Amino acid sequence: MLGRLRLAAAIAVLLLVPAELKAQSGVTPAELRAHNAEFRRDLIRVADGVWIAVGYAASNVILIQGSSGVIIVDTSPNPTEAAAIKAAFATVARGPVQAIIYTHSHPDDIGGTTIFAGKDRPQIIAGFAEAKAPIGRPNQDGADQFGMKVPDALYINAGTQLEFGRNVPPTSAGYLALNRVVTKRAEMTIAGVRLEVIPTPGEAGDSVSVWLPDKRVIASGDDVLKTFPNIAPIRGAPMRPPEQWIASLDTILSLKPAILLPGHMRPVIGADEVRNIVVAYRDAIRSINDQTIAGMKRGERPDTLVRKVKLPPALAANPWLRQYYGTVEWMVRGIYAAQLGWFDGNATNIFPLSVDERAADLLALIGGRAGAIAAGQKAIRDGKYRWAAELADLVLVANGSDAEARRLKAQALTELGKREGNAIARNWYLSVAQFLNDGDSTPR
Numbered sequence: 232m233l234g235r236l237r238l239a240a241a242i243a244v245l246l247l248v249p250a251e252l253k254a255q256s257g258v259t260p261a262e263l264r265a266h267n268a269e270f271r272r273d274l275i276r277v278a279d280g281v282w283i284a285v286g287y288a289a290s291n292v293i294l295i296q297g298s299s300g301v302i303i304v305d306t307s308p309n310p311t312e313a314a315a316i317k318a319a320f321a322t323v324a325r326g327p328v329q330a331i332i333y334t335h336s337h338p339d340d341i342g343g344t345t346i347f348a349g350k351d352r353p354q355i356i357a358g359f360a361e362a363k364a365p366i367g368r369p370n371q372d373g374a375d376q377f378g379m380k381v382p383d384a385l386y387i388n389a390g391t392q393l394e395f396g397r398n399v400p401p402t403s404a405g406y407l408a409l410n411r412v413v414t415k416r417a418e419m420t421i422a423g424v425r426l427e428v429i430p431t432p433g434e435a436g437d438s439v440s441v442w443l444p445d446k447r448v449i450a451s452g453d454d455v456l457k458t459f460p461n462i463a464p465i466r467g468a469p470m471r472p473p474e475q476w477i478a479s480l481d482t483i484l485s486l487k488p489a490i491l492l493p494g495h496m497r498p499v500i501g502a503d504e505v506r507n508i509v510v511a512y513r514d515a516i517r518s519i520n521d522q523t524i525a526g527m528k529r530g531e532r533p534d535t536l537v538r539k540v541k542l543p544p545a546l547a548a549n550p551w552l553r554q555y556y557g558t559v560e561w562m563v564r565g566i567y568a569a570q571l572g573w574f575d576g577n578a579t580n581i582f583p584l585s586v587d588e589r590a591a592d593l594l595a596l597i598g599g600r601a602g603a604i605a606a607g608q609k610a611i612r613d614g615k616y617r618w619a620a621e622l623a624d625l626v627l628v629a630n631g632s633d634a635e636a637r638r639l640k641a642q643a644l645t646e647l648g649k650r651e652g653n654a655i656a657r658n659w660y661l662s663v664a665q666f667l668n669d670g671d672s673t674p675r
């Protein structure tokens with residue numbers, strides 16, 4: 232009887248634990264830390280004449296040795312890290328660099344080109360004509376999601392890389408523009424190596440994969456990474472259409488590759504292993520997309536959908552689909568916004584109250600500024616950190632420099648960040664907490 236009472240008490244306590252005491256992504260900080268093993272520095276020979284440099288930089292660089300020189304796939308984020316990779320390649324590479332292929336236009340993959348090109352004048356091939364600079368928020372929020380300024384003691388990694396921009400500030404100094412744009416599947420022979428450049432839009436709309444049919448090797452850029460994909464980036468970028476991404480994964484599967492070289496993390500060796508991973512990745516994207524669209528057809532709103540749409544348990548537990556970087560919740564919101572627009576269908580929100588009006592009226596209800604701060608501090612004590620941040624915001628809307636409200640929000644975000652194992656959310660929470668503590672006046 233006593234045992235049963237104890238069990239009931241334990242269940243009651245479990246039910247009372249606020250959601251914030253767990254990571255919203257389902258990934259614990261310990262799990263994210265274990266993920267660091269993916270980024271250990273290694274020059275790996277994956278096939279005869281094919282090497283991949285993992286962990287030297289924020290992204291992988293691939294070397295393909297041909298009879299009359301080499302081909303480089305992706306060039307890392309900056310000349311400094313590229314130089315370390317070039318030095319590692321020097322132990323195995325023979326002859327001039329005849330071509331450089333960018334798998335996509337993200338800055339962490341195209342910034343070290345001048346180093347690899349040297350004086351060799353390689354042709355430069357990609358699926359985009361020019362790398363576009365992001366507009367608006369991405370510069371600031373990109374830094375936040377990568378945790379560029381998060382203190383070492385709280386920093387773990389950036390989800391798809393150990394770090395980006397913490398050691399070497401982001402720069403485009405090493406970028407070289409293309410001289411060949413590939414918009415449809417193209418066969419070519421470079422330095423005596425037969426290869427195909429195949430458009431595979433996914434993590435970027437301009438992604439291409441590099442396929443070596445004779446070695447059954449595919450360099451798939453960022454379309455298959457060891458994390459749930461970042462379909463709807465929160466850093467201020469358009470959604471990456473799931474249907475396109477699924478089609479690209481089907482293209483990759485149709486080639487029956489035996490070796491998969493991702494743009495980040497470690498290579499996958501073995502046809503069965505590659506197939507299992509790519510199938511799971513595709514099925515996960517399809518499952519979330521299908522569930523979201525089915526819910527939209529039933530008239531459900533985004534806030535309801537994010538509570539309901541889940542990965543099937545086997546996929547949720549798959550190490551390639553843990554939410555280290557992208558999350559299911561953001562994907563659901565991204566699909567909704569892309570397909571049905573910003574409006575959630577609730578008539579109250581046709582012309583929403585301004586944030587100032589809402590804050591002023593709510594503050595009046597809860598005892599003004601002092602009432603909000605007191606309630607926020609209680610929320611922190613109760614472990615309700617998101618609610619504490621909301622209460623702080625009510626004060627900060629009218630006065631962004633209110634020191635107590637800034638401290639309250641910083642404390643709430645620090646508690647959320649410390650518990651979060653999704654790198655983007657964790658880094659963002661902890662970055663903003665730090666800016667609030669430092670007195671930075673940018674609205675965040």
Ligand SMILES: [Zn+2]
Nearest residue numbers: 290340453494
């Ligand atoms: Zn990348």
